[in-house]
Amino acid sequence: MTTEDLSQDTVVDTLRESRFVMLTTARADGTLLSHPMTAQEVTDDADVWFFVGLQGDQADALHGNPHVNIAVAKAGTWLSVAGRVEFVDDRAKIDELWDDEAGAYFEHGKEDPNVGLIRVTSDSAQFWGLPGGRASALAKITKARLTGQKPGGSSATTEL
Template sequence: MTDNADQKKLVDLLDDMPIAMLTTYGAEGARSVPMARQEVEPSAEMWFISARDTLHTRAIEQNPSVSLTFSARDAWVAVSGTAAVVDDDAKLKELWNTFAEAWLPGGPEDPNAVLVRVDIEHGEYWDTPGGKVASLISFAKTKLTGDTYDADHGEVDV
């Protein structure tokens, strides 16, 4: 990634954002679904547990370009990259959790359970440090002065 400080900030923000909207671009067009992020590697790799028989896994196999958006109360992250459907039993067992079990009750041994790995190519974040109060103050400042909203913004490229 281009800037180590921006890369660290993006990864740190993602620690508090476990759910993403995954957008795929398959034969049916763009489609977004919520996905629970299992892991973010500092090397710009994300892991998700999915069902093999879904529209989004089929779309990834047709076109591996994806976008992911994350949101928290006072921060937002958008990343794009290349996804792959991965059959790796050891990694699937390592990442397995009760949340995944709600969607795939057969456990990691379920033949429909599969991993989706996203290799991030570009990321962007917006952060309003200080939470809700700081956001309200910044918003009031923009209304009074006409300046733009104060948010910490950065971009990273792999």
């Protein structure tokens, strides 16, 4: 992805290609809280579905403030997606999205009373990256470290 082609489609593609993302929430006192998460589904509208434990700091923060950030980093590129969380009580959707990986986090599987489902409705995305793809980006970052120069790059923002 480059700053010239940042669109909803490229945001969706990047999120779908990312095995793990960081989901950041804000606690009631303003402290930021980030957790690595696995997106269960990314819709064409850039909405992102996750399983979440209903008990604990993350769920408490999400109930207190629905504004979140999803961050993705790959060599030379970073994507930040701002959105809002909604807790969804939908057994059929849980059944649809459930997989073995999700089961590793919940002791009693999808019937675990701690299993929660959230949907992040994406509002906007910001991208920063180095042109030329992954190999080129790694070379530019390495060169910058060795020479003490900045690696360059550019950024773009899009509404979703």
